[in-house]
Amino acid sequence: MYLFGASGHCKVIIDIIENENKQKIDAILDDNPKNNTLVNSNVIKPDSVKFKATDSLFIAIGNNYIRKKISQLYKLKSPVLTHPKAIVASSVKIGEGTVIMAGSIINPDVIINKHCIINTGAIVEHDSVLESFVHISPNASIAGNVEIKEGTHVGIGSCVIQGVKIGKWVTIGAGAVITKNIPDYAVVVGNPGRIIKYNKEYE
Missing domain, CATH: 3.40.50.20 (Rossmann fold)
Structure with missing residues (x-):
């Protein structure tokens, strides 16, 4: 390995x-x-x-x-890594190359795709879907039925309310509170979250 x-x-x-x-x-x-x-x-x-x-x-x-x-x-297989002090419901689906770090909680029927990071103490609630290459930072909280598209970074200590849809390659700043849908490539800060600029479009 x-x-x-x-x-x-x-x-x-x-x-x-x-x-x-x-x-x-x-x-x-x-x-x-x-x-x-x-x-x-x-x-x-x-x-x-x-x-x-x-x-x-x-x-x-x-x-x-x-x-x-x-x-x-590199077209090699990549394991799923889960810290023994993480809590992951039995119905959670996790793609290859994803890491679930210590103290994080993943509740039932969550889908986490490939090469994601669920960082220390993060929470992902029931029925949420994370596409590939998403990073949920330490102590961030994702409520139920949230959708997060590819490449989005949810900053440390931020939170997303239930049912919100977040686009691809979005950056959510530390401590932000997301109460409504966020378009692709947006950079969002504050409480409530507001868009301050846009990331470049990744191919």
Whole structure:
């Protein structure tokens, strides 16, 4: 098993793997490594590895756009990682490459697609749907029946009321309160949330 991205986020991923007693980490891949090791794992450049079909790769990068680009470059299987102190209902569906961090709560019939991050202490309530490459930051709360499209980043401590639809590649600022639908690419801050600008359109 390989990890991609020798960062602080990767340290959290390593901790989850160790807590879950999963397979050995062969190496951490990074295009511009600052150190040769991270948490006792070797850090190497990606082009130094000849992958086998049986290898797995977990993308340990917080940036949604970069995580998507790397997933398109490497066609390897990617595990779902769940911290043992997370609470995940049995009916939740989770796509490959997604991480569920410590203290988070995922309630019944939630659908979380590929390569998402449900960060420390986040809550995703019943029947919500998260598309791929979404990041729910620490202590953010998503109420029931919310839809969040691809690549959206929900900031630390923010909350989204029930039934809201949030577009793709949206950025929701720290502590924002989302009470109505948000269009694609919007940057939203405040309570109640207001759009202050738009992100560029990712392909």
